Amino acid sequence: MAHNKVNYGDETPIAAFATTPGNSALTLIRCSGKGSIELAALVFSPSDLKKALGNTIIHGWIKTDEKIDEVLISVFRAPKSYTGEDSIDICCHGGPVAGKAVMDVLKNAGFREALAGEFTFRAFMNGKIDLTRCEAVMELVSAKTETGRCRAVSRLCGSLEKEINEIKQLLVQVLASAEIYLDYSEDEISADTEEIEGKLPGQDIAAAVLSKLKMLSASWQLERIYQEGVTVVIAGRPNAGKSSLFNSLLKEDRSIVTEIAGTTRDWIEAWVSIEGIPIRLVDTAGLRETSDAVEIIGVERSLKLLQEAEIIIYLIDGKNGLTNEDTDFINKNNTDVRHIFIWNKCDLAPLPQQFPVIGINPICVSAKTGAGFTALYLAITSAILDQTNTVSLDLSVSARLGTLRQKNLVDNACAALEETLALSEQGEPLDIITPLIRDAVNSLGEITGEVSTADILEEMFSRFCVGK
Numbered sequence: 445m446a447h448n449k450v451n452y453g454d455e456t457p458i459a460a461f462a463t464t465p466g467n468s469a470l471t472l473i474r475c476s477g478k479g480s481i482e483l484a485a486l487v488f489s490p491s492d493l494k495k496a497l498g499n500t501i502i503h504g505w506i507k508t509d510e511k512i513d514e515v516l517i518s519v520f521r522a523p524k525s526y527t528g529e530d531s532i533d534i535c536c537h538g539g540p541v542a543g544k545a546v547m548d549v550l551k552n553a554g555f556r557e558a559l560a561g562e563f564t565f566r567a568f569m570n571g572k573i574d575l576t577r578c579e580a581v582m583e584l585v586s587a588k589t590e591t592g593r594c595r596a597v598s599r600l601c602g603s604l605e606k607e608i609n610e611i612k613q614l615l616v617q618v619l620a621s622a623e624i625y626l627d628y629s630e631d632e633i634s635a636d637t638e639e640i641e642g643k644l645p646g647q648d649i650a651a652a653v654l655s656k657l658k659m660l661s662a663s664w665q666l667e668r669i670y671q672e673g674v675t676v677v678i679a680g681r682p683n684a685g686k687s688s689l690f691n692s693l694l695k696e697d698r699s700i701v702t703e704i705a706g707t708t709r710d711w712i713e714a715w716v717s718i719e720g721i722p723i724r725l726v727d728t729a730g731l732r733e734t735s736d737a738v739e740i741i742g743v744e745r746s747l748k749l750l751q752e753a754e755i756i757i758y759l760i761d762g763k764n765g766l767t768n769e770d771t772d773f774i775n776k777n778n779t780d781v782r783h784i785f786i787w788n789k790c791d792l793a794p795l796p797q798q799f800p801v802i803g804i805n806p807i808c809v810s811a812k813t814g815a816g817f818t819a820l821y822l823a824i825t826s827a828i829l830d831q832t833n834t835v836s837l838d839l840s841v842s843a844r845l846g847t848l849r850q851k852n853l854v855d856n857a858c859a860a861l862e863e864t865l866a867l868s869e870q871g872e873p874l875d876i877i878t879p880l881i882r883d884a885v886n887s888l889g890e891i892t893g894e895v896s897t898a899d900i901l902e903e904m905f906s907r908f909c910v911g912k
């Protein structure tokens with residue numbers, strides 16, 4: 445049997461859930477495509493849906509021989525819709541069943557299930573938004589913190605598109621002047637043009653563009669962290685107060701806390717936001733030698749998590765004082781920048797004036813009272829920035845990159861420009877240099893989607909979620 449692969453790029457009516465099915469008051473189903481309003485009208489009563497004006501809402505029933513669900517339909521007429529096509533949003537009743545029943549009716553009527561990101565893909569193809577804004581839609585949907593949301597919104601408003609277009613414009617100027625000189629045939633080269641031999645016209649502009657692009661490329665380091673987050677593992681001896689700290693950072697009683705050493709066996713994780721950075725916080729079993737079969741597994745898992753961690757918060761039990769095991773751990777990991785050492789239970793026992801391990805200055809914290817948390821937050825963000833070589837939480841740039849795809853393309857443009865400038869310094873002829881500038885321009889064009897291929901687009905949009 446022939447395999448009919450559905451491709452992006454047709455105009456058939458598509459439908460998808462825009463909300464996650466489950467327990468909710470409402471479910472939203474989104475439909476778009478040529479003839480989608482007429483198609484939906486076949487399974488909708490009253491029959492005036494077909495004549496509905498754009499940007500209006502119609503109340504009625506999705507029906508076959510029987511009524512399926514009472515809905516509100518928002519009608520959008522091309523080109524004034526998200527996709528640029530005729531579209532409707534069907535607001536059904538929530539819960540796991542009602543929306544699904546409506547979807548089944550729509551599919552029987554002829555709607556095809558949308559592919560991942562297909563609505564946004566169509567919006568791009570119809571010139572509604574460029575690729576940086578398409579990607580910002582996905583960033584916004586998956587933002588984990590308020591800072592992540594703000595950054596995505598800035599790109600959704602076009603900050604990156606504008607920056608890329610401005611940079612590209614400068615580069616196109618350089619390309620144009622280089623191409624003009626290329627067009628001279630040999631005997632046309634006058635004294636004037638000989639003067640510029642060995643130097644790219646617009647070399648200074650190319651150098652300025654390169655430095656702007658490098659700043660842009662560097663911005664990804666921090667943006668990635670805001671999007672993907674950082675794994676922070678809390679470790680230490682049993683009873684040090686790890687679960688107490690976990691709960692306090694979470695502001696929720698999630699992990700079991702008791703005075704019995706060895707309470708936590710299975711590790712527990714949860715997301716928190718610290719200074720806008722999404723943190724995957726992990727509470728672990730206390731590290732100690734033990735003969736308890738369950739605890740042994742717990743400790744093994746803790747050790748494995750320590751290897752995966754980007755930041756490790758190591759707790760010393762202040763009440764109990766520094767043990768030999770603590771000293772061993774600190775000495776072993778002292779130079780590893782991932783570690784933050786904490787003297788916990790400072791409400792019961794102050795940090796000794798002279799900390800016994802030289803070169804270590806633990807942060808004094810009480811997981812119980814919250815004392816020392818400001819210093820702890822600062823230590824966590826500094827440790828994250830140290831690791832990413834990011835100088836400060838914010839680079840003074842007008843736009844920042846939002847995806848690895850964009851970063852790779854900016855880096856391609858940088859590499860092409862670096863080579864351009866190097867060859868120009870060596871006095872290489874323009875016909876060797878010009879294609880490199882064109883490569884850089886094309887890479888920038890690919891970021892916004894001005895330059896694109898079906899493969900590139902399919903690869904990009906297939907990472908989106910269905911319904912977007």
Ligand SMILES: Nc1nc2c(ncn2[C@@H]2O[C@H](COP(=O)(O)OP(=O)(O)OP(=O)(O)O)[C@@H](O)[C@H]2O)c(=O)[nH]1
Nearest residue numbers: 682683684685686687688706707708730789811812
């Ligand atoms: N006074 C005081 N007590 C604390 C503090 N942090 C933890 N405790 C107490 O110390 C005991 C152990 O706390 P947990 O948070 O369960 O310690 P843990 O490190 O998770 O222990 P395990 O799961 O056994 O490895 C509990 O009785 C807590 O109430 C603190 O900052 N001050």
Ligand SMILES: [Mg+2]
Nearest residue numbers: 686687707708
């Ligand atoms: Mg615990």
